[in-house]
Amino acid sequence: MKKITYIFTIVLSILTSSCNDDSNAVETSAVEITFDNRISANQDLNLGTTAFINQNNESIVTNELKYIISNIRFIQDNGTIFEYPKEESYFVINEADPSSxxxxxxxIPVGNYTQIGFGIGVDxxxxxxxxxxxxFIPKAEEAGMLWNWAAGYKFIxxxxTFTPQGGTExxxxxxxxxxxxxxDNYKFITLPLENTLNIATGNTATVNVQTLVQNIIDATNQIKLExxxxxxxxxxxxxxxxxxxxxxxSAQ
Amino acid sequence: MLSRHTFGILATAMKINYYIYVCVALLFASCKNEPYEDIPSQEAGEFQNVLLDFNIPSNFPALTYDLEANPPTETGFELGRRLFYEGRLASDNVVACGFCHIQEFAFTHHTHIISHGVDGALGSRNAQPLHNLAFQNEFTWDGAAIHLDMQPIIPITNEVEMNETFTNVIAKLQAHPEYPRLFREAFENGEINSENILKALSQFMVMMVTSNSKYDKFRRNEGNVTLTENETQGMELFNQKCASCHSGELFTDQSYRNNGLAIDPQYNDIGRARVTGFPADNYKFKVPNLRNIEVTFPYMHDGRFATLDDVLEHYRSGITDFENLDDSLRQADGTLGIPMTDEEKVRIIDFLKTLTDADFIFDQRFSEF
Known part of the structure; x- marks a missing residue:
């Protein structure tokens, strides 16, 4: 009988706590993060048309740009970190698909956030x-971000096309x-937000992430495509x- | 969520008994937002968390696979078995995993030098045996999968293998009369998604342990099994000449090595370098395990050798030199290969045949029907 009593006690204690999620829940709200792939602060990226010149004097036109964003987290001014549920935290950013x-x-718990972090690729x-x-497999597969000779993701x-100075395309x-x-080429970055992100109930906050395409091949390392x-x-x-x-x- | 979780813990912690059923009934009654609550349970299928025993053979190394992250259950294993033999995982609805991995041949593609895929497509490699996968750290001939759960992505999506997308596989399984129930029985969230497909396949595959060969029984001193004089001699020769790579009870050190196979210009398969990109890894392939080697012919990553004698002859006299040829195939005096007499070859093969495990090859749990 002892065992039965024990089980019932456990179950009853769970029952009392299992269905009252709403009463002491943290207040949350929504955030919209927009990725803006750009040539420069003043010039937007347009596939197949806009060009930039890298430090090796190559003129570069982008025809396709996709990358995986994952493991998003928000960091408050007091240091509190909110990790977005990992299960729902994998995205393909595809310049050719505005909805992506x-x-x-x-x-997202309400509060004042000063930093945003995310992974580039998949950990x-x-x-x-x-x-x-x-x-994430079906979504990545549809976007062509899955290899089929190896069990892994293309992160970017x-x-x-590139045209060296005086050369051919x-x-x-x-x-x-x-x-x-x-x-392991997975990277996790944390970006300071230019303006504090105030997440409050009743409205959707927005974050604008700018991606400078040129930096992909021309930042810490200068890659000469020739x-x-x-x-x-x-x-x-x-x-x-x-x-x-x-x-x-960078993030605003 | 909490109530289902609780069910899982309770069922795992103790034998399911009457009292738990009562408790579970209480739990289900307590939350009105439970899905499927109005559907009769027999039709709907309920998660059944009956764990399978996984016993590490006493002569084996530690497990690599994290069983706690994906514990094999009766229903998960059964779903995995169904999926393993399910043609719907392929674009032609025919070429299942079990098409190239045939149990009687330790899950290799019998007599096929390279494996065949959908629409008669030909691959470039010989299907590897599937056994003792829970002890392996990387998968495929070049280590292109670093986790067993991810490995099936390659054969399912590769155009010369099953040539299918996960989106289509999920849709086909959802439309099937039985799979929705099988997934609900196998997984707490009951969803037909890529995670559960891959986890079910892993539950099936990790249970494929081959550890009852004559050699194993000899090692474990079971039932007075002894090796014959020829087999014993072969084992000693094997330990001298082969065991530096085919080491331990898995008969592989799981490394990648260039074993001096002449380049086949038809494929020019660069092996491990395809995964790492390092030229130093060119033409290296994973040291294959030798269990059930008697039945996994043909041999090598491209199936170029039909018999074990051919394989040993390669090591004796057929080595092609490469800059990164494995050191073990270069003698102190500079000659290539592993010296052995004709008789020694025969003795080594005598020993290799003691690695055949009929219990595994004919184990009904793993068969299609």
Whole structure:
């Protein structure tokens, strides 16, 4: 009988706590994060048309730009960190698909946030994998962000043409992901928000993330496309691109 | 959510008994937003958390797979088995995992040098045996999958294998008369999604342990099993000449090595370098485990050798030199290969045949029907 009493006690204590989520819930609201891929502060990126000149004097036109954003978190002025539920925190940003550029996040605790953090790519190194990593497969597959000879994601797909000064136009292809367990190109960045993000009940706050396309190949590391126009599973240049991605974003 | 979670914990913690059913009934009655509550349970399918025993054989190393993150259950395993033999995972609705991984041949593609996919497509590699996967740290010949749960992405989506998308697979399973129920029985959230598909396949595959060969029984001193004189000699020769790479009870050190196979210009398969990008990894392939090797012919990543004698002859006299040829295949005097007499080859093969595990090959749990 003791055992039965014990079980009933446990269950009753759970019953009393299981269905009252609303009474002591933290107040939450929504945030809209917009990714704005740009040539410069003054010039928007247009696929197939707008060009920029890199430090190696190559004129570059972007035809395709996609990247994965994951593990979003918000950091308050008092240091409190809110991690968006991992399961729902995987997105493909695709310049060609305007609907992909805005992420609508809900359930963010109200407060004043001064920083935003996110991963570029997918953190495949953590064992065991969380469900988000695996349930992201169909979405990534549809966007062409999944390899089919390796079990992993392309973190960024950046393709277009480059023309060296006085030279002829040629295509370039940059696909960066992690290389098995030998090279992890996943990056997590934290960005200060130019203006404090006030999340309050009843309205949707907005964050604008600007991505400078040129920085992908021309930041900490300057990549000369004439020397290396095909960066896929490239153990030298893929990490250089991944490092550049860390300084390609800013947030307002 | 909490009530379902509680069910999971209670069912795991103790044998399901009458009192738990009462408690569960109470829990379900307590939250009015439970899905499926109005559907008769037999039709709907309910999560059944009956764990399967996973026993690590006493002569085996520690597990690599985290069983706690995806504990194999009766219903999860059964769903995994169904999916493993399910043609709907392929674009032609025919080529299931079990098409190239045939149990009688330790889940290899019998007699096929390279594996066939949908619409007669030909791959470039020989299907690997599937067994003792819970002890492996990376998967496929080049380590292109770093987790068992992710490995099936490759064969399902590759155009020369099953050539299907996860979106389509999910839609086909959702439209199937039985899968919605099977998923609800196997997983707490009951969803047909890529996570649950992959986890069910893993639950099935991690249970595929081959550990009852004559060699294992000899190692564990079971039932007075002894090796014959020839087998014993073969084991000693194997330990001298082969075990530096095919080491331990898994018969592989799980490393990638260039074993001196002449480049086949038809494929020019660069092996491990495809994953890492390092030229130093060119033509390296994962050291295959040798369990059930008698039945997993043909051999090597491209199935170029039909017999074990061919394989040993390669190591004796067929090594092609490479800059990154494995050191173990270069003798002190500079000659290539592993010296062995004809008789020694025969003895080694005698020993290798003691690694065949009929219990595993004919284990009904893993068969299609």
């Amino acid at each position: 550029l805005t992420l609508n996040l809900t359930g 495949q190194s953590k064992y065991p994998l969380d469900g988000g990593v695996m349930n 797909k950046f393709e277009g 040629s295509p370039f292809v940059i696909h960066v992901g992690s290389h098995g367990q030998t090279l 020397d290396t126009s095909d960066i896929q599973v490239d153990p030298v240049n893929a990490p250089r691109v991944a490092t550049n991605l860390e300084s390609s974003f």
